[in-house]
Amino acid sequence: MARLTPDNVARAQEIIGRYPRPRSALIPLLHLAQEQDGWVSPEAMGHIGELLGLTAAEVLGTCSFYEMFKREPVGRYVVNVCTSISCHLLGGDELLHHVEERLGVRSGGTTPDGRFTVNHVECIAACTEAPCLQVNYRYFHKVTPDAVDALLDDLAAGRRDDEVPPHGTLTRVRQQVPAGRWAGRGAEGLPPDRTSLGGDG
Amino acid sequence: MTDTTRTEPEAVPVTINGTAIEAKPGELLIDAAERHGVYIPRFCYHPRMRPVGMCRMCLVEVDTGRGPALQPSCMIPVAPGMTVDTESEATRKAQDGVLEFLLLNHPLDCPVCDKGGECPLQDQTLAFGPGESRMVEQKRHFEKPIPISDLVYLDRERCILCDRCTRFADEVAGDPLITFVDRGDHTQVNTFPDQPFASYFSGNTVQLCPVGALTAVPYRFRARPWDLEQVESTCTFCSVGCRIAVQSSTNRLVRHLGVDVDPVNWGWLCDKGRFGFEGVNSDDRLGRPLVRAGDTLAEATWAEALEAAAGAIRAGLDAGGPGAVAVLGGARLTNEDAYAWAKLAKSVVGTDNVDAQIGDGLPAEVVLGLPRATIDEVCAARTVVLLGPDLKEELPVLYLRLRDAAVEKGVRIVEVSPHDTGLTEVATVALRHRPGEAAAAVRAALDGAGDDPRVARAAELLAEGDVAVVLGRPSLAEAPDAVVAAASLLAARLPGVRFLPVLRRANVHGALDLGLAPGVLPGRVDLDAGRPWFEARWGAVPASRGLDATGILTAAAEGAIETLVLLGADPLRDFPDARLAQGALERVPRIVAVDCFLTESSRRAHVVLPAAAFGERSGTTTNIEGRVSVLNQKVTPPGTARADWMIAVELAHRLGADLGLDSLDGIWAEIESVAPAHAGLARARLLAADGLDGVVVPLSDHHEAGADRRPLAQTEAPEVTAADTHMGPESVATTLPGGETVPSVPRSPSGASGATMPEQIAEAAAAGDAAREAEAPEEAAALEAAAQQAAVEAATEDAGEGDVSAPVEHGPDRPPLLAFEPVEAGPAPPVDAYSLRLVSGRKLYDQGTLVQHAPSLAGLAPGAHLRVNPYDLDRLGLHTGDGATLRSARGSVVVEVEADPGVARGSALLPFNQPGVSAAALIDATARVTEVRLETRAGGGGA
Ligand code: SF4
Ligand code: SF4
Numbered sequence A: 001m002a003r004l005t006p007d008n009v010a011r012a013q014e015i016i017g018r019y020p021r022p023r024s025a026l027i028p029l030l031h032l033a034q035e036q037d038g039w040v041s042p043e044a045m046g047h048i049g050e051l052l053g054l055t056a057a058e059v060l061g062t063c064s065f066y067e068m069f070k071r072e073p074v075g076r077y078v079v080n081v082c083t084s085i086s087c088h089l090l091g092g093d094e095l096l097h098h099v100e101e102r103l104g105v106r107s108g109g110t111t112p113d114g115r116f117t118v119n120h121v122e123c124i125a126a127c128t129e130a131p132c133l134q135v136n137y138r139y140f141h142k143v144t145p146d147a148v149d150a151l152l153d154d155l156a157a158g159r160r161d162d163e164v165p166p167h168g169t170l171t172r173v174r175q176q177v178p179a180g181r182w183a184g185r186g187a188e189g190l191p192p193d194r195t196s197l198g199g200d201g
Numbered sequence B: 001m002t003d004t005t006r007t008e009p010e011a012v013p014v015t016i017n018g019t020a021i022e023a024k025p026g027e028l029l030i031d032a033a034e035r036h037g038v039y040i041p042r043f044c045y046h047p048r049m050r051p052v053g054m055c056r057m058c059l060v061e062v063d064t065g066r067g068p069a070l071q072p073s074c075m076i077p078v079a080p081g082m083t084v085d086t087e088s089e090a091t092r093k094a095q096d097g098v099l100e101f102l103l104l105n106h107p108l109d110c111p112v113c114d115k116g117g118e119c120p121l122q123d124q125t126l127a128f129g130p131g132e133s134r135m136v137e138q139k140r141h142f143e144k145p146i147p148i149s150d151l152v153y154l155d156r157e158r159c160i161l162c163d164r165c166t167r168f169a170d171e172v173a174g175d176p177l178i179t180f181v182d183r184g185d186h187t188q189v190n191t192f193p194d195q196p197f198a199s200y201f202s203g204n205t206v207q208l209c210p211v212g213a214l215t216a217v218p219y220r221f222r223a224r225p226w227d228l229e230q231v232e233s234t235c236t237f238c239s240v241g242c243r244i245a246v247q248s249s250t251n252r253l254v255r256h257l258g259v260d261v262d263p264v265n266w267g268w269l270c271d272k273g274r275f276g277f278e279g280v281n282s283d284d285r286l287g288r289p290l291v292r293a294g295d296t297l298a299e300a301t302w303a304e305a306l307e308a309a310a311g312a313i314r315a316g317l318d319a320g321g322p323g324a325v326a327v328l329g330g331a332r333l334t335n336e337d338a339y340a341w342a343k344l345a346k347s348v349v350g351t352d353n354v355d356a357q358i359g360d361g362l363p364a365e366v367v368l369g370l371p372r373a374t375i376d377e378v379c380a381a382r383t384v385v386l387l388g389p390d391l392k393e394e395l396p397v398l399y400l401r402l403r404d405a406a407v408e409k410g411v412r413i414v415e416v417s418p419h420d421t422g423l424t425e426v427a428t429v430a431l432r433h434r435p436g437e438a439a440a441a442v443r444a445a446l447d448g449a450g451d452d453p454r455v456a457r458a459a460e461l462l463a464e465g466d467v468a469v470v471l472g473r474p475s476l477a478e479a480p481d482a483v484v485a486a487a488s489l490l491a492a493r494l495p496g497v498r499f500l501p502v503l504r505r506a507n508v509h510g511a512l513d514l515g516l517a518p519g520v521l522p523g524r525v526d527l528d529a530g531r532p533w534f535e536a537r538w539g540a541v542p543a544s545r546g547l548d549a550t551g552i553l554t555a556a557a558e559g560a561i562e563t564l565v566l567l568g569a570d571p572l573r574d575f576p577d578a579r580l581a582q583g584a585l586e587r588v589p590r591i592v593a594v595d596c597f598l599t600e601s602s603r604r605a606h607v608v609l610p611a612a613a614f615g616e617r618s619g620t621t622t623n624i625e626g627r628v629s630v631l632n633q634k635v636t637p638p639g640t641a642r643a644d645w646m647i648a649v650e651l652a653h654r655l656g657a658d659l660g661l662d663s664l665d666g667i668w669a670e671i672e673s674v675a676p677a678h679a680g681l682a683r684a685r686l687l688a689a690d691g692l693d694g695v696v697v698p699l700s701d702h703h704e705a706g707a708d709r710r711p712l713a714q715t716e717a718p719e720v721t722a723a724d725t726h727m728g729p730e731s732v733a734t735t736l737p738g739g740e741t742v743p744s745v746p747r748s749p750s751g752a753s754g755a756t757m758p759e760q761i762a763e764a765a766a767a768g769d770a771a772r773e774a775e776a777p778e779e780a781a782a783l784e785a786a787a788q789q790a791a792v793e794a795a796t797e798d799a800g801e802g803d804v805s806a807p808v809e810h811g812p813d814r815p816p817l818l819a820f821e822p823v824e825a826g827p828a829p830p831v832d833a834y835s836l837r838l839v840s841g842r843k844l845y846d847q848g849t850l851v852q853h854a855p856s857l858a859g860l861a862p863g864a865h866l867r868v869n870p871y872d873l874d875r876l877g878l879h880t881g882d883g884a885t886l887r888s889a890r891g892s893v894v895v896e897v898e899a900d901p902g903v904a905r906g907s908a909l910l911p912f913n914q915p916g917v918s919a920a921a922l923i924d925a926t927a928r929v930t931e932v933r934l935e936t937r938a939g940g941g942g943a
């Protein structure tokens, strides 16, 4: 939990290279940081600022605009239970309570072992499958209390890691864009450093 | 920014409230309406920043042919045939709604809010808002004010999210350290945790904020707006010459606000100028003359002190003739003061050993002789060459103007400097060179020599012509000859090139203009060329050219100076070469100091005469452009401190001479008649409406037909009533004691509204609240009328003979103005592979006297780290954070090193006059460059 790792810096440079302006890479880099640590730490925001030539405040401004970027540590699995209208009618609130009881934390909280964070969320656009929930933004449809118990057991035991990677893991950030289609400076990355005029003494 | 259309000719026909008007193409509706007398309420819109349409207060009904619809007038450019109704039912309903909405979460704590009484939210709610709110729910709560910097507090509950402060920080200052955090009804302005809004310009956000969300530490809870008195003046904390409103309460300065002046500061101030008044209020100010009695300085009467000072000068003359008397300093002085002192020194005492710069500037002939550019001209050039210090540190608002020119107008900046500066980021090309090699760097850039692509690019830009040069002293650790040679090259090779000299101290330009430098006489005249003319007028003029500051101190250290007059100069702290200053002050037998404080140097004086400071005296000042503008007194000096010109007159009298100067008007009249550069600039011109922004001298050179002054009816604008109100009565201020003599308009709530706000609001405010309809408005109006009358009378009197604005010919026998004589570049100093070359410049906040006496600023000096190119640091086996000893032929200091690729290889950058480390201990003012060696503290290695 800190600055980006050297691997991720290399990845960040590559991502920056895809855009005409470094600043455009801000959201992908926030995702990268969240993938690395599960949340976006202040150190990571500062580091991203350095990479993009922005102040940390500018990074924070964008980061805090988006709910999905977590600025506090969260559990390895973030369980979002929908309580909007369709799910509400079909037992979403009961489902949320069940999850809260089962894990012993209220919505917004994280279990002491750092494994689960529970949230109730607004519509996640799966109304036909209500009641539904997400774990690390992977969908589970028509969820019953029994199904949720089984799911939480499986997650706790690491049996669903193929399907549900740790919080923050994304696929898009890692997508390969052929270099020929980059709009930016490419792997050159950051502006060259300025050396003295004829001064090598 | 929004006035790019100014030059386009055609007009756009628009109908506003039934009246046909002609708008400018591309003009925003809100501006077009305002120009035609229709004020549309607003919070977020500011004419100096890009519109954002955040607050919706400016909604009006606009019909472009498809039926009327509510549109934000700050976002809509005028279009032909547009019909606008700013008073319709729908508009009023929208205004009601927006205000009710903006007040939903507002804490309504006006009684304890600094802004209360001058708050656009209060005023506009009264004028345009609903009577009451329907909000019964819990309002959002935040921790009450949090510091977002050392100078600014933020109360997020009061914030209406107008985006002014954040836009300012990003667009104008280039310090995007505050931002909107979170979203929706949770949105708040904030900084990144632990990264304060440490901008040199942070105070502007307080002035811009349309509510009391941002407050300034030096002003919080100090006064209520209706208690304030004010005059308009010019900031002299540096030489940019920003126009300001100086406000006082109970005879103490409490606030400076920026006045929006087109040719200079656009309403912006730096925090030093904004908050530096604290130094004026300091309890350490000198209020009584002091005369040395043995080891101590004892209080004395003026008569005793003046006699002692005159005695010291006489003794100096007796011991060594005029050449044994020297006058150092004078940048603090007004033009009138400077003229009086120049006349005293050069005609009565007869010495030409006079220098207002203290080894930190450029030769007077260069500054006075080069063809000058104004700030506007520089910002309108195609290419600007920066050849001088870091403007962000030394002339902050000039930095803002150049930053704007580069970012918004596409002006290309070619920076030639030994290290990165605040403008490097926006420069098109940045060329780095070692100290002493500026001329070589410029020559390379002119020739496009070598295969460095940056040099080639610079050559292209320069070849395209229309170049202006910002010229100053790049480093205190390097003699000015290299940069003067560089300027000579530019002057010779680029036809039509003009220069903006950036000497930074207060009124140093006025002091040079009026003769406080060796070899020159008032009005930018060479000593020899002006001799007959000035002999005829002054009686006597020094026989030959005298010494500059370095020369004076060198002579003093050798025992050749018998009496040294320090005119606000503190060489022990400020002269670049501490050892030389030390030696000089130890050796010189008599020191007379005229100062506002007891400084390290004035403590050694034999006589100390207390002088009036900024805000305590009237007169005129001259900025970097040569722009003369009026200073106004607002408070009384402490004790019996008085204006410097009076001291000069008294000293002359005791030396048996009559300077013939007895009032500011009289002095100006004499300046106008004897100083060629000032010919034709009648004082009345400066007091007239079109002279308030200052007039650039010489008139024949820059004839501005009345500067374009933006109307002050911005919601945040300081209540500077027609500023001529404050100009006339200054003679009253100098004759009457008590400090309350300048008839400024007292600010009462409705008086204030009436003064700045369009009648519309004033009327509504008056009608809306009977309680606020006390006698105050009449009183204010009466005073204002009386003052205006006085100003008009003064102006007419002064105008006397004929047209005040017509430039007067220099006349047949007036001596010619100095012309710059190009200087050949000497051979570059030889490179010593084992040493680095010292570069030293100033930071905005340092150990300077005024900053140190301003409690809010004193702690902001950043301290001194030594910055070295990583290449050199590697070579030396040092790393960022290491301690090392930096040694020169003069002395040594212990520093912490920091790798900085922005520093030219072979150079070492150490800021001047910072707490802890003194670059002055290293600098040799008599050498062209100061070579230093960096040794690890263990004492090993080094190079
Ligand atoms: S703090 Fe003031 S200037 Fe900044 S957004 Fe809020 S109301 Fe506007
Ligand atoms: S830039 Fe200079 S003149 Fe302007 S406010 Fe700052 S100190 Fe004053």
Ligand code: FES
Binding pocket: B041, B042, B043, B044, B045, B052, B053, B054, B055, B056, B057, B058, B059, B072, B073, B074, B075
């Ligand atoms: S939306 Fe136009 S002034 Fe705010």
